[in-house]
Amino acid sequence: MSKPAPPPFGVYVPAVLFYDQNEELDENAIKQHVLRLAQGGVKGILVQGSNGEAQFLTHEERKTAIRITREALDQNGFKDTLVVAGTGAQSTKETIKLCKDAAEAGAAYVLVLTPSTWPKQMTTANIVRFFHAVADESPIPVMVYNFPTVTAGIDLDSDAIIAIAQHPRIVGTKLSCGNIGKLQRLTSALSPDEFAAFPGKSDVFLQGLISHSAGVIGALPNIAPKAHTQLLKLYKEGNLEEAVKLQALLGQSDWELGRLGSIAGIKAIVLTHFGYGSPYVKAPLAPLEAEKVTLKKLGDLIALEKSL
Template sequence: MKKLYGTGVALITPFTESLEVDFKGLKKLLQHTAKGVDYYVVMGTTGEAATCSEEEKKAVLEFIKKNNSSKLPIVYGIGGNNTHHVIESIRSTDFTDVSALLSVSPYYSKPSQEGIIKHFQTIADQCPVPVMLYNIPGRTASNLTADTTLRLSEHKNIIGTKEASGNLEQCMKIAKYMPKDFLLLSGDDMQTVAMYSIGAKGVISVLANAFPQIFKKTKEYAFAGAFDKASQQLFKLLEINGPMYEEGNPVGVKYLLETMGICNANVRLPLVEASEDLQRKIQGLASGIKK
């Protein structure tokens, strides 16, 4: 799965003023991000999948397939805490031109590690494309431990993990013992270089929606072993990263994209658009970033 090395952009889903999917804005976003990313990640948390209907999700996926002028790989998100429903969603999805499935660890239910393992094994058994795990304890209220990830890495249809635990020691254990073809990816933009340095092959990024070329340069330096230069690229985004999540994701990055003329900042409830204070903060920080 070397085609999933480098930067995957966790695409936002633009909305019109009436909160319909804004396909014109989405097309502009695809063209903008293609300048630097290696693949598209569709309908993850950043894509507001939680507030999109099944019909909208499929319409967005089909649109991206048809407007993927750079022929980038596509990773599609289907996850949840109802294993049966996840399987039903997989069965009803057309995976033509989709390279992999990204599936978040079951949230809210707080299952045991054995429950998490059986959940993902069941998904991987049924999924027609390779499966990538997504560990983000801050949202799910449970952690895929390194041991759990390593057990799941033995499944022939589980190819990697997006690690957003923020626990580098845990990531190091995965990196040390994982199969050589297993994909360890950063799920935290600011840990990208650190993750590259321990053996990760890339990042699934929020800020790559706005700054794809910075992540391209970061990747190129990291793959060349020039981690100091890779860090200098990532340092450009250090101050603006926090405000991206200050009022919920993707509130910050959507406002940033609006200032860049790519799409507007509309989000669906329970999220609301960036406050005036946050808008001023993002404007000030963005103006000083050299791409």
């Protein structure tokens, strides 16, 4: 059996969701955000990535968010912009259910976290078995989401990911560990026609490209999608001097955003500087008051974004 095609090369963004003060989905703000990202040139929208507060959503809210995203793209001339859905859960059975829901709601790929409730039981053999069982049942191709920060420190190494990738329906990974050595081992061991390796952080975007990544899946394009597609353009043109300068700004801005608290920080910045959305997050997360946000390098990035 030949593998389905992996996600194509480009910038992908784990989009934040917007809520009203009662923590209900704000469909209009979500659509505004999706369209700004698509207009900024991103190749795909990740719904229910870690920045999408996936762990705090009901199954119905997850389906609704995917549907809203797909409809916003289709109705505004962005049918080719992909929707990827985060579907990680602690049990194999629930993960498969979320994969089926995502396909029904319009996602093209699913991104699955490693289960982590019992980290000592998550041996490489058990993790490989989990991903293969999910891929056996998922109606759409599967990607591996390696994010130690939210999986009790479990950090899949390149050998484990290569073993997982032997399944004919597993087609890529997001490496939010930011490990470029690991990414390069994957890109040199697995065909890019069958497996796409993405860094999960903008602060290693250019370094990933040099190591033959498939682009980036990162939080920072929520704020500056055009700046990220500009870096891709510079890289493709061979203009490394300008690409390195832009990468420096992205790296400083990514660090600053993380210190603000990525999810709440993104929402406060979008509301203040792009004029839509709200600061509300799902409890127990806390919103960030826009007037308390002092921007340094992020201010420079926003100015660049508005100039492009």
